[in-house]
Amino acid sequence: MKTFVVFGILLAGLFAVDSYVARVDETRTFAEGDAADKTVVDVVQGLGLSTLAMLVERAGLVSTLKGKGPFTVFGPTDDAFLQLPLNVRQALLLNNTLLTDVLTYHVVGSSVFSKDISQGKLVPSLYAKTNIRFNTYPIGETPMVVTATGAPINLKQVDQNATNGVVHVLERVMFPVPENDLVTVAKAVPELSDLVDALVKTKLDKALTGDGPFTVFAPTNAAFSKVPKNLTVDDLTGILKYHVVDTNLPTVYSAGLQNNQKVLTLNTTDITVKIDGGHVELVDSTKVPGRVITPDVSVTNGVVHVIDKVLIPPKPSN
Numbered sequence: 565m566k567t568f569v570v571f572g573i574l575l576a577g578l579f580a581v582d583s584y585v586a587r588v589d590e591t592r593t594f595a596e597g598d599a600a601d602k603t604v605v606d607v608v609q610g611l612g613l614s615t616l617a618m619l620v621e622r623a624g625l626v627s628t629l630k631g632k633g634p635f636t637v638f639g640p641t642d643d644a645f646l647q648l649p650l651n652v653r654q655a656l657l658l659n660n661t662l663l664t665d666v667l668t669y670h671v672v673g674s675s676v677f678s679k680d681i682s683q684g685k686l687v688p689s690l691y692a693k694t695n696i697r698f699n700t701y702p703i704g705e706t707p708m709v710v711t712a713t714g715a716p717i718n719l720k721q722v723d724q725n726a727t728n729g730v731v732h733v734l735e736r737v738m739f740p741v742p743e744n745d746l747v748t749v750a751k752a753v754p755e756l757s758d759l760v761d762a763l764v765k766t767k768l769d770k771a772l773t774g775d776g777p778f779t780v781f782a783p784t785n786a787a788f789s790k791v792p793k794n795l796t797v798d799d800l801t802g803i804l805k806y807h808v809v810d811t812n813l814p815t816v817y818s819a820g821l822q823n824n825q826k827v828l829t830l831n832t833t834d835i836t837v838k839i840d841g842g843h844v845e846l847v848d849s850t851k852v853p854g855r856v857i858t859p860d861v862s863v864t865n866g867v868v869h870v871i872d873k874v875l876i877p878p879k880p881s882n
């Protein structure tokens with residue numbers, strides 16, 4: 565009896581393989597050349613994005629992505645997935661909702677070619693229409709660094725065309741997926757409660773829930789504990805504005821930073837960026853640098869970088 569069942573399964577398996585081969589042959593006859601019969605799923609596999617291919621299958625998204633489209637897939641490399649913290653990688657494998665949210669955030673339900681990507685552009689993803697934010701930074705060789713929600717796009721592997729869309733390769737995973745505006749996100753992080761209190765006290769919280777885009781350097785409670793408690797509201801406002809990048813500038817993701825770069829803030833004075841062995845430090849008027857602890861926390865209206873020091877703006881000269 566047992567043998568019979570196993571045999572039955574084997575047979576069923578053989579039939580499945582048979583019909584798959586038949587189907588592949590059929591498409592081959594109708595389509596000229598390889599590119600013509602490749603969906604975005606096949607292109608992802610063809611580009612060697614095997615972790616992404618595995619996760620797409622695990623999340624049950626293969627049939628969707630073999631559908632009509634058009635889809636634009638921002639496909640992280642295997643190495644990009646390995647760069648995620650271990651607990652995030654584990655969570656992606658354990659929590660299918662999280663996995664689906666992250667993967668659908670990497671897909672757009674329309675065709676976006678590299679020529680359509682420009683500074684500050686927002687394009688809704690398949691994840692609850694949450695926007696992907698594009699930025700371009702004039703760094704190094706031409707063209708430049710181009711990011712999708714902070715994740716650098718491999719400019720040598722863009723516009724990989726499929727029958728139902730196009731794939732662009734990402735050198736990082738767009739994670740975390742922006743879920744809320746920056747004040748709402750900060751309120752949910754216990755380590756940032758002093759910052760939130762200060763924003764409320766100075767009424768800057770209202771402004772920072774707006775469209776932005778904002779880049780905020782967010783000092784932890786440990787950082788705030790080293791600041792005198794008797795600051796006037798005006799002093800505190802000046803200090804907090806020194807933690808917000810001038811809103812006329814594009815969103816500043818870490819991929820867009822260079823060593824010795826000066827970043828203009830809403831205090832109308834600069835912070836100097838120091839990059840040393842992958843660590844990003846910010847130099848204020850005290851010359852004692854603050855260190856970026858958690859970079860690139862994407863929010864719906866910009867990005868937050870968590871830092872370990874409250875930065876002190878220069879005293880006005882007059």
Ligand SMILES: *[C@@H]1O[C@H](CO)[C@@H](O)[C@H](O)[C@H]1NC(C)=O
Binds near residue numbers: 659660661662665
């Ligand atoms: C799984 O992920 C979703 C989406 O991020 C989250 O809301 C939910 O709490 C997670 N579930 C568990 C058990 O962690």
Ligand SMILES: *[C@@H]1O[C@H](CO)[C@@H](O)[C@H](O)[C@H]1NC(C)=O
Binds near residue numbers: 723724
């Ligand atoms: C993909 O298609 C677009 C639009 O038709 C085209 O501009 C691009 O050159 C194609 N990419 C490749 C690699 O052929």
Ligand SMILES: *[C@@H]1O[C@H](CO)[C@@H](O)[C@H](O)[C@H]1NC(C)=O
Binds near residue numbers: 792
């Ligand atoms: C705040 O307290 C410090 C000493 O702890 C003092 O030097 C400073 O003048 C005070 N500043 C204000 C605005 O009261």
Ligand SMILES: *[C@@H]1O[C@H](CO)[C@@H](O)[C@H](O)[C@H]1NC(C)=O
Binds near residue numbers: 879
């Ligand atoms: C910048 O910060 C300094 C020091 O706190 C303050 O005196 C000045 O008013 C601030 N300027 C702006 C535009 O916020």
